[in-house]
Structures are given as C-alpha cells and as structure tokens.
Amino acid sequence: MPLGVGVSEGQNDNILIDLASKEYSSVIDLSKINIKVITPVFKDYKNGTHKVITIYTKKARGLMSRFIIENSIILPSDLKEFNEERYSYNEYLSSDTEFIFTR
Incomplete structure (x- = not known):
C-alpha cells in the first residue's frame, strides 16, 4: 500500500510516497489523482550494474516506512537522509519523482 502524504517544500501540493511493490502500485491509475508521487527505489550493485533485488527491496521498503514514521517525515x-542496511540516496540515478537508494 502506498505510504505517506506530506507537504512539499514551499508549496501546498500534496505528496504521496509510494512504498508499494510495482505489482500493487500498478493497480492505481495515478493520472486520475492530482497528487505528486515519489517512489523510493532500492538497488544493489551486482555484476557491474545497479539492480533491484526483490527480497532486499521488500526489507528496505519496510525500513523506509519505519524511518518515515519514527522521524515524522513530511518533506x-x-x-x-535514509541510510539503513547500507542503502544511501544516489543523487545521480535519482529524479524528481524517483528517489534511488543504492548499496
């Protein structure tokens, strides 16, 4: 299930932090809701490239959920700032709507 709604910096726009798996997120037609969606993606470096490894991603999404709740994340x-299980934000791979965390 998507998690987290906050207020973006300097605006009154609602933000949805989507921590659902792609299978669950795909059932929501985001074009029908007027909200910015940010999706954290967790990737591991393997065989010379960063890849999503499902079993690790599932745990990382749970850790991110806890991070949001325990730190009362709004922005x-x-x-x-999330830095659990050696994952850290990767500015070069990220976009405005997809925050990539790598290890």
Missing part, C-alpha cells in the same frame, strides 16, 4: 527531501 520529500528528508527521505534522502
């Missing part, structure tokens, strides 16, 4: 930029 999307605060998600970039």
Whole structure:
C-alpha cells in the first residue's frame, strides 16, 4: 500500500510516497489523482550494474516506512537522509519523482 502524504517544500501540493511493490502500485491509475508521487527505489550493485533485488527491496521498503514514521517525515527531501542496511540516496540515478537508494 502506498505510504505517506506530506507537504512539499514551499508549496501546498500534496505528496504521496509510494512504498508499494510495482505489482500493487500498478493497480492505481495515478493520472486520475492530482497528487505528486515519489517512489523510493532500492538497488544493489551486482555484476557491474545497479539492480533491484526483490527480497532486499521488500526489507528496505519496510525500513523506509519505519524511518518515515519514527522521524515524522513530511518533506520529500528528508527521505534522502535514509541510510539503513547500507542503502544511501544516489543523487545521480535519482529524479524528481524517483528517489534511488543504492548499496
């Protein structure tokens, strides 16, 4: 299930932090809701490239959920401080709507 709604920096826009798996997120037609969606993606470096490894990603999404709750995260930029299980924000791979965390 998607998790987290906050207020973006300097605006009154609602933000949805989507920590659901792709299978669950795909059932929501995001074009029908007027909200910015940020999706954290967790990737591991393997065989010379960063890849999503499902079993690790599932755990990382849970850790991110706990991080949001325990730190009362409201601003999307605060998600970039997440640093659990050696995952850290990767500015070069990320975009405005997809925050990539690598290890």
